[in-house]
Amino acid sequence: MANKFDYSDAAVVVVIGSGAGGGTLANELCQRGVKVVLLEAGKRESSATFVNDEWASFGQLAWLDKRTTSGSWRVAKDFGGLPAWICKTVGGSTVHWAGASLRIQPHEFKARTTYGDVPGTSLQDWPLDYEELAPYYARAEDKMGVTRTNDIPGLPGNNNFKVFYNGAKKVGYSASTGHMAINSRPRADRASCLQLGFCFQGCKSGAKWSTLYTEVPAAERTGNLDLRTQAHAAQIEHDASGKVTGVVYFDADGKRQRQRARAVCVAGNSIETPRLLLMSASSRFKDGLANSSGQVGRNYQRHLTGSVYAEMPEPVHMYRGTTMAGIISEEARFDTSRGFAGGYELETLSLGLPFMPAFLDPGAWGPEYASALDNYRFMAGLWIVGEDMPQATNRVSLHASERDQWGLPVPNVHYDDHPNDIAMRTHAFSRGRALYEAVGAKRVHYTPPYPSTHNLGTCRMSANARDGVVNKHGQAHDIKNLFISDGSQFTTGAAENPTLTIVSLAIRQAEFIAEQMTQRNI
Numbered sequence: 001m002a003n004k005f006d007y008s009d010a011a012v013v014v015v016i017g018s019g020a021g022g023g024t025l026a027n028e029l030c031q032r033g034v035k036v037v038l039l040e041a042g043k044r045e046s047s048a049t050f051v052n053d054e055w056a057s058f059g060q061l062a063w064l065d066k067r068t069t070s071g072s073w074r075v076a077k078d079f080g081g082l083p084a085w086i087c088k089t090v091g092g093s094t095v096h097w098a099g100a101s102l103r104i105q106p107h108e109f110k111a112r113t114t115y116g117d118v119p120g121t122s123l124q125d126w127p128l129d130y131e132e133l134a135p136y137y138a139r140a141e142d143k144m145g146v147t148r149t150n151d152i153p154g155l156p157g158n159n160n161f162k163v164f165y166n167g168a169k170k171v172g173y174s175a176s177t178g179h180m181a182i183n184s185r186p187r188a189d190r191a192s193c194l195q196l197g198f199c200f201q202g203c204k205s206g207a208k209w210s211t212l213y214t215e216v217p218a219a220e221r222t223g224n225l226d227l228r229t230q231a232h233a234a235q236i237e238h239d240a241s242g243k244v245t246g247v248v249y250f251d252a253d254g255k256r257q258r259q260r261a262r263a264v265c266v267a268g269n270s271i272e273t274p275r276l277l278l279m280s281a282s283s284r285f286k287d288g289l290a291n292s293s294g295q296v297g298r299n300y301q302r303h304l305t306g307s308v309y310a311e312m313p314e315p316v317h318m319y320r321g322t323t324m325a326g327i328i329s330e331e332a333r334f335d336t337s338r339g340f341a342g343g344y345e346l347e348t349l350s351l352g353l354p355f356m357p358a359f360l361d362p363g364a365w366g367p368e369y370a371s372a373l374d375n376y377r378f379m380a381g382l383w384i385v386g387e388d389m390p391q392a393t394n395r396v397s398l399h400a401s402e403r404d405q406w407g408l409p410v411p412n413v414h415y416d417d418h419p420n421d422i423a424m425r426t427h428a429f430s431r432g433r434a435l436y437e438a439v440g441a442k443r444v445h446y447t448p449p450y451p452s453t454h455n456l457g458t459c460r461m462s463a464n465a466r467d468g469v470v471n472k473h474g475q476a477h478d479i480k481n482l483f484i485s486d487g488s489q490f491t492t493g494a495a496e497n498p499t500l501t502i503v504s505l506a507i508r509q510a511e512f513i514a515e516q517m518t519q520r521n522i
Contacts, residue, residue: 004226005037007259012037012226013513014247014261016233016276019092020502021486022267023211024143028510030224034517037259038216039231039249041268042088045095047213050202054354057201061095063088066410067271068399073415074448078362083413084302085451086269090229091212093269093453094499095202098324099180099209100347101146102496103137106130107334108342108387111492114334115341120418121389122299126491127463127472136504144181144209144503145188155184155193158321163312163380163439164348168328170438171431178327178347181209181499188214197350199323231257234408236264236280236289236482244289244482250406263481263513263522265474267506270300270455270488274396275411277459290459290469290476290484297396299460300413301493302452304386304421307349308432309360310441315377318350324383325350331431332495340423343495344386346432351381359450372445380436384428385454387495389418396458413452454498459488473512474505481522485509 005012015026018040026038042063051057062085069076069083076083086093107114109130112123141149148154155177157165168175182203183192193207206213219225230252237258238244246260266273274297278288288296325348332343351359353376361369394416398409417425433444462468465477474489476482485506487498494501516522 003228005035007257009035010245010260011035011262012259013263013265014039014259015265015267015485016247017092017267017269017486018090018211018216018227019267019269019486020094020211020499021506022265023091023094023215024503024506025265025267025485025510026225027215027219028507029513030219030222032510032514033224034514035224036219037226037228037261039233039247040090040227040229041232042090042229044090044229045202045212047202047204047206050204052196052198052201052204054201054352061087061089061202066402066404068402068410068412069414070412071394071415073417075415075451078448079451082451084269084271084455085453086455090216090227091210094210095212096200097499098199099182099322100324100327100497101141101144101179101181101500102345104130104494104496104501105332108492108494118341118389118420120391122392123390124460124462124467124491127461133504133508136508137500139507140500140503144500145183145190146500147178147180147182147184149179152187153184154178155180155182155322155325158195158325159316160318160321160348160350160380161325163316164326164382164435167435167439171434173328173330175326175328177325180322182322183207193322195321197319197321197323232406233268233276234279234406236276238282238284238289238479242284242479244479262517263483265483265485267485269486270458271396271411271413273484273486273488274458275398278398279408290478290482292478293466293468295460295467295469297458298392299390299457300394300396300415300455301388301390301457301490302415303454303493304344304384304388304424305449306384306425306429307381307447308429308436309379309381309445309447310436311372311375311378311443312380313440313442316380317377318380319352323350324348331428338427340420340427342387342389342420342424344384344424344428345495346428347383347385349381349383360445360447362448372443382432384425384432385495385497386424386428387493388421390457390492391416391418454487454493456487456490456493456498459484461489461491474509475512483509483513
């Protein structure tokens with residue numbers, strides 16, 4: 001298919017990545033009359049092509065390009081070539097996400113002020129506060145159809161939620177089916193949830209919000225979008241003044257192409273985004289683009305995670321219904337009496353039987369492990385989502401020798417848990433156990449962290465250019481027509497699932513970019 005806009009058209013904005021940040025930003029710009037070339041490394045799937053089979057879907061949607069890991073985190077031991085479980089497809093990880101849509105709390109925007117000096121961390125306050133983002137949160141909730149906002153009722157609870165809810169009540173928590181960007185009734189030309197149980201595999205009913213079938217088609221209808229699939233960005237170019245001028249990428253045929261641009265917005269997730277900036281090093285920017293601070297790739301965060309699975313006296317069939325069916329938020333608070341700063345959410349989670357052997361206890365063997373799998377239908381499960389501490393040494397860097405299919409240096413993801421993270425995970429495991437034992441669990445399993453899905457922080461916002469990569473609009477401190485539009489701009493991770501905040505920031509960033517273009521500042 002011929003491109004809508006010419007390679008030499010320097011009036012376009014190039015957006016790299018079509019997920020929560022890039023897909024939303026592209027649509028918001030197109031709605032304002034801005035011409036956008038949207039580069040997506042993956043293919044375009046649809047509700048019709050999604051596969052309700054965990055491993056087959058993983059092969060269809062996951063980002064499986066070569067990557068390496070280092071550090072003491074358990075993921076490096078269990079999944080050394082798969083540090084993150086994200087998607088390479090139109091819609092990015094909004095195809096795969098479970099739908100939880102939570103606002104970061106006011107105090108979490110001021111983590112350094114609130115938590116104080118936590119030794120070994122690189123904590124900073126965000127350069128914007130909750131009040132500044134609140135109107136955009138409201139717009140994002142309406143756009144995404146978040147339950148329990150805009151008079152949208154909550155989702156029904158499945159069996160996994162009922163076990164979770166009753167255990168919560170027993171130990172003094174409250175629980176609900178949460179704020180989910182999954183239609184509980186038809187809305188915005190999308191059907192209501194059919195409780196199929198394959199949220200991670202792409203929503204075949206279209207009830208779950210994804211840029212694949214919301215933002216991207218809406219942008220196409222404006223006539224201002226040129227979506228190019230299987231387009232892998234390799235380098236961002238700049239002129240003698242340091243202003244970015246375009247993007248070099250490999251197309252679906254493996255041919256090297258160059259798209260000129262008025263501005264470039266990078267939304268490739270928190271591994272590919274810093275990788276691209278580092279690969280774009282030049283004689284002027286020897287350490288990579290937007291990296292005068294040395295912060296590109298640093299402060300990688302992936303949320304404190306881990307799961308608790310419990311074998312109950314009666315069958316639960318947790319795989320039936322929404323994958324993430326409920327939430328407890330009481331532990332998402334600042335309370336150092338628990339032995340750590342920051343907080344965490346407890347969220348119901350289920351894995352299908354094909355995935356369970358891979359993730360329950362990677363590498364395990366023997367009768368106890370086998371008996372747990374035999375009792376799969378009796379299992380209930382939850383996931384921990386907690387604020388891990390940013391550390392400058394947790395970082396994405398370019399591997400010295402390993403190369404990908406295009407001959408480009410692969411990203412290496414280095415991560416070590418901070419003592420605060422370990423203390424939080426230990427506390428969360430114990431609370432999960434207490435919850436399930438309160439309703440008669442026969443056996444409880446602690447599952448180590450899966451490959452990362454909430455990748456954050458590697459191009460963080462900062463008030464001062466020496467402390468981060470971008471300002472509060474996601475605009476690079478060093479290059480005014482270069483923007484970061486995904487979770488890598490997060491200054492800290494907070495305790496909440498990040499997608500709602502990524503979408504809110506993208507709406508806000510689109511306003512800023514359009515205004516700057518009108519004023520001829522970019």
